[in-house]
Amino acid sequence: MDKDHIETIRVRAISVGFAVLALGVFKPFGLGAWGWETYAHLLLIWVLGFGVCFLTEVILRFIAKMPRSYEQGVDYIIRRNLWFQLINTPLVSLMICLYRHFVLSDRVPNNQLSWSNYFETLAIIAFISFAIGLYWRFKFRSRYLATELEETRQLNEQLKAVQAQAESKVQSLEAAMNQPKEALDEQPSDSLTLSGTTSEKIALNINDLLFIETVGNYVKVCHLRNGQVRTDMLRATSKQMEDDLHSYPMIVRCHRAFLVNLAQVEQIVSKSGSMQLIIKHSHDNIPVSRSNVSQIKEVIKNI
Structure with missing residues (x-):
């Protein structure tokens, strides 16, 4: 059993222990009527709750396809823990x-299985689960921050390597000008023309494209022209621009309103769980939405 599995067992055991402790203090569901036997019932509830936690782990791993993996990043772990709570709370x-219906109803008739009892139990367990989630978030905050910084550092290193490969490709394309026409036809052209729904067009070199931002019914194309940052407007949609640039793997969507050229990203920064891309030359901070973080990482790792 590896370290991650041992830690998972420890965290689940402590979490269920906290929940049982809260039940022991406040004694809902008529637990106070059982006297000393209350502690035996609490122990059984702990065992059953621990088993339900592992049932939730199985659901997440094999049905939701969300295995526990710290290698997938902090955002993934936080999202997975949230899904764990959303699934585990109703099951518990x-x-x-x-348990109330089959075991505790002898002395407390109100424990009979019913929708009202279920929603009462759900409200209590949801509150306890929320408090436990806050505890672990505070407990592991420093670890998450350290992991996040390390992950960002590795992404920046990978990004630099990708950019070096892109520059090498540009040099090889320049050298390919001496090759036969058939070889040149297999290489994508560096120059392209972006057009919208009107007659306006923007001719640029793909390596000079910084980012594209959606502004209402227009897109703002930020690019280099003679070494200077220039912004041009086109009446077009972000989806249209994405389709026009699909053959360039370095051009990726990082946000609903932004397409960015990874070759022109100076640095990736993480702040409080969010990611931003600092663009070269313009030094604009481009946000990365949570839904696009994994895509950015995938592109950087796979190019």
Whole structure:
């Protein structure tokens, strides 16, 4: 059993222990009527709750296809923990309702299985689960921050390597001008013309494109012209620009409103769980939405 699995077992055991402790302090569901036997019931609830946690882990791993993997980054772990709580809380509530019905209803008739009892249990367990989630988020915050910084550092190193490959490709394309025409036809052209729904067109070198931003019914094309940053407007959609540039793997969507040229990204920065791309020359900070973070990482790693 590796270290990650051991830590998962420890975290789940402590979390269920916190939940059972809260039940022992406030004694809902008529637990106070059982006297000393309350502690035996709490121990059984801990065992059952621990089992439900592993059932949730199985659901996440094999049904939701979300295995526990710290290699996929901090955002993935946070998102997975959220899904764990969303799945686990109703399951634990159902387990406790069944326990109330079959075990605790002898002395407390109100423990019979019903929708009202389920929603009552769900509200209590959801509050406890929220408090436990806050505890672990605070507990692991420093680790998450350290992991996030390390992940960002590795992404920046990979980005530099990708940019070096892109520059090498540009040099090889320049050298390819001496090759036969058939060889040149296999190489994508560096120059392209972007056009919108009107007669306006923008001719540029793909290596000079910085980013494209959606502004209402227009797109703002930020690019270099004779070494100077220039912005031109086209009446077009972001999707149209994305389709026109699909053959250039360095041009990726990082946000609903932005397409960015990774070859022109100076640095990737992470702040409080969010990611931003600092663009060369213009030094604009381009946001990366949570839904596009994994795509950016995938492109950087696979190019």
